[in-house]
Each structure stands twice: as C-alpha cells, then as structure tokens.
Amino acid sequence: MTTETISKVPAHVSLIMDGNGRWAKERGKERVQGHFEGVESVHACVQAAAKAGVKYLSIFAFSEENWNRPEAEVVSLMGLMVKAMAAYIDGMCEEGVRFVVLGNRARLGDELNAIIDSCMERTAHNDRLTFIIFISYSGKWDILQAAKKMALEMEENPERKQEILDMGVSGFDKYLVTAGIPDPDLIVRTSGENRLSNYLLWQGAYSEFLFVDTLWPDFREKEFNDALAEYAKRDRRYGKVK
Numbered sequence: 001m002t003t004e005t006i007s008k009v010p011a012h013v014s015l016i017m018d019g020n021g022r023w024a025k026e027r028g029k030e031r032v033q034g035h036f037e038g039v040e041s042v043h044a045c046v047q048a049a050a051k052a053g054v055k056y057l058s059i060f061a062f063s064e065e066n067w068n069r070p071e072a073e074v075v076s077l078m079g080l081m082v083k084a085m086a087a088y089i090d091g092m093c094e095e096g097v098r099f100v101v102l103g104n105r106a107r108l109g110d111e112l113n114a115i116i117d118s119c120m121e122r123t124a125h126n127d128r129l130t131f132i133i134f135i136s137y138s139g140k141w142d143i144l145q146a147a148k149k150m151a152l153e154m155e156e157n158p159e160r161k162q163e164i165l166d167m168g169v170s171g172f173d174k175y176l177v178t179a180g181i182p183d184p185d186l187i188v189r190t191s192g193e194n195r196l197s198n199y200l201l202w203q204g205a206y207s208e209f210l211f212v213d214t215l216w217p218d219f220r221e222k223e224f225n226d227a228l229a230e231y232a233k234r235d236r237r238y239g240k241v242k
C-alpha cells in the first residue's frame with residue numbers, strides 16, 4: 001500500500017450488519033446467539049475505527065421493517081441493546097467516543113429510551129469518534145419526517161415560506177435525523193446481500209459501496225481494516241471528469 005492510499009481514511013464509515021441469523025444457523029444455534037456474537041463485532045469495529053482515525057462510525061442495527069420479525073426476536077434484540085449499552089458506556093466515556101442513536105425513537109420502549117438518553121448525555125462532549133446506532137430507522141421514514149418538519153416550519157412561519165422553499169439540498173439536510181453528521185463516505189454490507197434495505201437513501205447518494213460475504217459476527221478488526229483499504233483504492237468523481 002502506498003502512503004497516498006493509507007492517507008485516504010474515510011471520515012464516515014457506515015456498516016449494514018447482516019447475517020447474524022445465518023451465522024447462528026450454521027452452528028446449530030438459535031438466531032439470538034448470532035445477535036449476541038454480533039455485539040462483539042460492533043465493539044471490535046468501534047475500536048478499529050477509533051484506531052484508524054475514522055471520525056464517524058455508524059451501524060444499522062434495526063430497521064423499521066425489522067418490527068415485522070417474530071415478537072420474541074424483537075424483544076430479545078431490544079433487551080440485547082439495553083444490555084450492550086450498559087456494558088459499554090464506561091468504555092466509551094474513557095475512550096472519547098460520542099454515542100448517538102438515530103431513528104424513530106417513539107417506537108422504542110421506556111427502558112431502552114432511558115439508557116439511550118443517559119449514554120448520549122454522558123458522552124455528548126467526546127470528540128475522538130462519533131458512534132451512531134440507527135435503531136427503528138429507514139431512509140424513506142427519515143425523508144418523510146424531514147418533509148413534514150419542513151412543511152410545519154413553513155406553516156408556523158409564513159413570512160419565511162420563500163426562504164424555506166429556496167434552501168436547496170444542504171438546507172433540506174438539516175431536517176433529516178442525521179443533521180450535522182457528514183454523509184457516509186463508505187457503506188459496507190455484510191453477508192453477501194447486495195441491497196440497501198431502505199437504509200441511508202438520501203445520505204448515501206454519493207457513498208462508496210462495499211458488499212462482502214462475511215457474516216456480521218465474523219466481521220472484526222481485520223475485516224474492518226480490509227474495507228478501509230478497499231475504500232482507499234476507490235476513485236470518487238462526483239459526476240465530474242478527472
């Protein structure tokens with residue numbers, strides 16, 4: 001690897017963690033065991049991202065569509081998130097990680113919302129790495145809630161109607177739940193599925209995509225660094241001629 005490629009560290013890496021169920025099935029275990037093991041991969045990727053100098057790491061943990069899974073799986077996933085946050089909060093504070101949860105929080109239970117609030121408050125001033133978990137999130141939901149917010153703002157401030165209508169793409173960005181967070185430079189999906197599954201539809205407009213066969217519980221520091229190395233080889237043109 002040349003010095004030039006090493007220096008191309010993406011500011012924002014986003015991971016669609018997929019394949020927990022298949023990982024468990026391959027081992028004759030319950031699906032939930034795959035989710036447990038997947039938490040270790042999340043921890044490994046947070047460490048690897050901080051080490052590599054990535055400023056934003058986001059993960060897609062639970063989609064709006066995932067509410068349609070069997071209730072027992074949904075309940076165990078929500079419980080696992082509470083446990084994982086409780087287990088890793090002190091480490092995030094020590095390591096300078098700012099923790100953020102984005103998504104339709106109104107659908108989450110009180111216990112999960114309470115621990116999210118506490119983790120976000122405790123880490124709000126950290127600036128080494130921002131670690132974002134998308135929970136109960138979908139790209140279409142995000143765009144829709146942004147459009148609703150914009151319409152409401154216009155209704156409440158009729159004198160600003162034209163200003164709001166004229167604000168353009170970067171103005172609309174401010175209504176999305178990702179306001180203030182740079183768009184992902186690299187989106188990685190594990191488990192061999194080549195789709196976005198309603199993830200960052202707006203924000204991923206110019207992201208580099210990487211689809212790998214590795215199942216999420218096997219995606220650790222080496223796999224994360226391999227993804228960074230692949231990103232370093234990409235040539236981003238944004239529609240221009242180089």
Ligand code: IPE
Nearest residue numbers: 017018019020021022061062
């Ligand atoms: C990813 O693994 C975790 C979530 C989407 C919540 P899956 O649970 O989707 O695992 P597979 O795709 O069924 O193997």
Ligand code: IPE
Nearest residue numbers: 016017018060061062063197
């Ligand atoms: C996408 O995985 C959602 C998350 C990783 C949270 P799914 O396993 O739910 O996606 P599909 O159903 O295969 O598209």
Ligand code: MG
Nearest residue numbers: 018019020021
């Ligand atoms: Mg899946």
